[in-house]
Amino acid sequence: MAAKSLNQSIFRLVVGVVLLTSLTIIVNVWLATTEQAQKGLDRDLKVAQNVLEQVLSNRENLLFNSAGVLTDDFGFKQAVASEDTPTIKSALQNHGARINADVMALISLNGKNIASTPTLLEPGTEFPYQSLIQTMLSDGGASALIMLDKQLYQVIMLTVDAPAPLAIALVGFKLDQGLVNQLNDITQLETTIEVAKNGAEEFSVSTLEDPAALKAIQQNQTDLNWYSITIAKDIPFVSRQFILADEFGYQTQITLSEDVDKLFAEFNQLQLNITVIGALAIVIAMLLAALFSRKLAKPLVTLSQVAQRISSGNYTTKVEIPPSTQELDTLSTAFTSMQSNIKTREEKIVFQARHDTLTSLSNRHYIETLLDQRFVEGQPFLAIGINIFGFRGINDIFGYHNGDLCLKELASRVAKLDGLAARLTGGELLWVPSKHLELSDIEKIKIELEKPIDKGEVVINLKVAMGLLYCPEDAKDAEQLFRRMNIVLDEAQISRQFILRYDFALEDKYLRRLSIITELKNTLTHAQHELNLFYQPKLNLKTGKVESVEALIRWTNAKLGFVSPEDFIATAEHAGFIELVTQWVIERAIKDAATFQDSKLTLTIAINLSARDVMNTKLLSLIKQKLAEYQLDSTSVSFEITEGDLVKDHQKAIEHLKAFQASGFSIAIDDFGTGYSSMAYLQSLPVNTLKVDKSFVLNLDTQVGDQQIVKTVISLAHAFELTVVAEGIENLPTLQLLAQWGCEWAQGYYICKPAPAEQLIKWCHENKNTQWLT
Structure with missing residues (x-):
């Protein structure tokens, strides 16, 4: 059977009601509509309150996630651990800008302000909410509403751990005009936020002007009645208030208000019209309402139950209602489509919440x-x-x-x-x-x-x-x-x-690395006297003279004691500030080169460079500038690069090393034989010297296998017109073998241990006539 138009059914019902309305309907409309309006308004205000609380909860979650990202950031932890205030402020500013936070701050564990942006908390002063600090430290985190500079903020506080707590990070948003305007857009209700201390207002923001806002607040919990709505009009607003927070001596209260005139403008006119019409039609309206209510109510009840299932998360039940009107059939189809779309969107949202956007792996x-x-x-x-x-x-x-x-x-x-x-x-x-x-x-x-x-x-x-x-x-x-x-x-x-x-021993090493990073940064900035250069001579086996030395950095820290170069050089490379160490070595080595020259010694100082140093386009100009400052030429220094570092970016290494070689500097590959290099690879590099790793030299006089390797390296190096340095020489037989095989340079404890510049000068003068091979 063809479905009838809902418009036709409603029209017939309305005509019957218009014709048969009676005084009973009039009275019922007056009382019922006022009562339902009151209930609907209460419901709307309650929903608005829930929306407001959800918005604040979402902001709190955003603050928590943002604070977690900040406190997990390795660079930020390093800055906090080293008390690097400029880096801390920069990190706070950058992170705050990314999330549009209104306040970012770092607070010490004893409640002293370290840094904030904007500068609401003066560094060195006491944080004004000490009880919140204690709560945060005991619970591992805290959220609160606080007043700063006569402005209300919603803040999250978390500790910065590395792994023990170092300080406290604070992230916050303002509760300002923008927020109440946003709530007004969502709820369509006027919103007022007040903060009072000892009964005196400290802060207020509202979507209403001051006089209207005061009236709205005064109408809290006022009940509607028919007389006030239609005749007296003495209730401009209906308002509901609730306490958002009551702590630290401040009470934060929110008032939600509805304009009664706006709400009931059409209702009053409608009520008047119904009064006139209803007096003529009550009896027929009752009969026709009984006749049609069952036909209309049953499908609507079914759809209402479907809506309840959808709201509870059940998206699998099929929507089925008996054939009725075209409009109800269309509504049933719309419910089915809505159910499917909500399910799809929810699955997408859940996936995005659980997975990394770049890799699609779990987050x-x-x-x-x-x-x-x-x-x-x-x-x-x-x-x-x-x-x-x-x-x-x-x-x-x-x-x-x-x-x-x-x-x-x-x-x-x-x-x-x-x-x-x-x-x-x-x-x-x-x-x-x-x-x-x-x-x-x-x-x-x-x-x-x-x-x-x-x-x-x-x-x-x-x-x-x-x-x-x-x-x-x-x-x-x-x-x-x-x-x-x-x-x-x-x-x-x-x-x-x-x-x-x-x-478990790695934890101690990890903490030691953090200490090394902190102390080395402090040393490079404020205590360079802790650093020193030792020099180990290189003997020219052709002339029998010491004509070169290798610069070896040494560090004795006031807190850590002597720190091995193997420890702090690797840590500096990993932490990304090896360039600062290299810059200090270069400046000190060139200064010592001038001292050697003044002491009538002609020595070339070999300086070790990391891969990051080779790729540093500004390093060559710094070296030239320092040499010119001490009136030294390019033969005063040479450079050694580990072969494993070179193969990481072959083309750029060649380009940068050619620039060094074009400036007159000699380049050596250090620790040769322990990495990836082949002779064909070396042929393409602009290098002058191979430095055979000491692991092949230490037992050279007794190990036949090592002898074969070293002889082969020397022979092949000479085929490529490269000179050879052997390091790790411990005895005379090893030295004699290397001289016999044509090795140009020798370095090791047999000749001399690494020594400071002053001792080296004395040693060179004492051994200038030493016959090393006899």
Whole structure:
């Protein structure tokens, strides 16, 4: 049977009601509409209150997430640990700008202000809400509404841990005119926020002008009645108030108001019209209402039940109502479409909330939830951290676009493995295998992950470091797992142990590295007297004279004592400030070169450069400037570069080294034989000298295998017109063998241990006639 138009049914009903309305309907309309309006208004105000609370809760979550990102930032932790105020303020400003925060601050654990942006909290003064500090320290975090500079802020406070708490980060948004305007747009209700202290108003913001806002506040909890609405008109607003916060001596109160005239303008006219019409039609209206109510109510009740199921998250129940009118059929179809669309959008939102946008792997928050479930279940599992070795270098050399492509490709490879996969931070991934793996299995997987990435115009070779944590032995919860994974990956990167299991001793090494970073920065800035250069002579085996020395840095710190160069040089490279160390070495070495010259010594000082130094386009001009300052020529210094560093970016290394060579500087490859180099590779490099690693020289007089290697290197180097330096010479037979094979330079303890410049000058004069080969 064809469905009838809903408009026709309603028209017939209205005509019947108009014709048969009676005085009973009039009275019922007067009372019922006023009562329903009161209930509807109360409901609207309650909904608005819930919306306001949800908005503030969402802002609090945003503040919490933003504060977590800030406190997890490694660079920010370093700045806090080193009390680097400019870097702290810069980090606060940059992070605040990204999230549009209105206040960012760092507070010491004893409640003293360190830095803030804007400068609402004067550095060195006491934070005005000390009880909030105590709450935060006891609970691990805190949120509150506070007054700063006569302005209300919603703030989140978290500790900055490395891993122990160092300081407290504060992130906040204003509760200002913009917020109440936003709430007005959402709820269509007038909103007033007041802050009072001891009954006196300290702060107020409202969508209403001052006189209207005062009236709205005075109408709190006022009930509507028919007389006031239609006749007296003595209730301009209906308002509801609730306390948002009552702490620190301040009471924050929110008032939601509805303009009664606006709300009931049409109702009053309608009520008058119904009064006139209803007097004529009450009886017929009752009969027709009874006749049609069942026909209309049943489908609407069904749709109402469907809406309730959808609101509770049930999107699978099919929407079915008996055939009625075209409009109800259309509404039923719309409900079905709405149910499907909501389900699709919710699935998309859930996926985005749980996954990293770049790699589509699980994000840190979601994997933390899954890991905590594993810990609760008590089943042992292996967690493998995967970090691209030299990821920062890939971004620098190939650009951030290709860096992202590398990360996406690596994430894709990890995602294809069985188990859970997530991106934690930057180039760091986490993989939890679904089955037990032996070390040999992990090594095979590492090889697969390191396959070159061919992007057409460029081929990028990957090297990954893998950190292993066996849980729950190595970690008891997800937070501890993340922290210790960061420690083991950091150690793997520095020590170049590319598959490394977590060990509790690594925590001490990690803390020591942090101490080294802090103290070395302080030394380079304020205590350079702690640094010194020692020099080890290089004997020219052709002339029998010492004509060159190698500069070796030494550091004795007031807190850490003597720190090995192997420790602090690697840490400085990893932390990204090796250029400062190199700059100090260059300046000191050139100064000492002038001292040698004044002491009638003709010595070339060999200075070690890192890969980052070679790529530093400003370094060559600095060297030339310092040489000119002391009136020295280019033969006063030479440079040594580790071969493993050169192959990371072959073309740029060649370009920069050619510039050094064109300026008259000699270039040597240090530790030759321990890296990747081949003679064909070396032929393309603008170098003058090979320096044979001491591991092949220490036992040269007794080890036939080492003798074959060194003889071959010397022969091939000479074929490429390169000179050879042998280091690690411990005795006369070794020295005599090297001279016999045509090695040009010798260096080692047999000749002289590294010594300060003053002792070296004395030693050179005492040994100028020494016959080293007899």
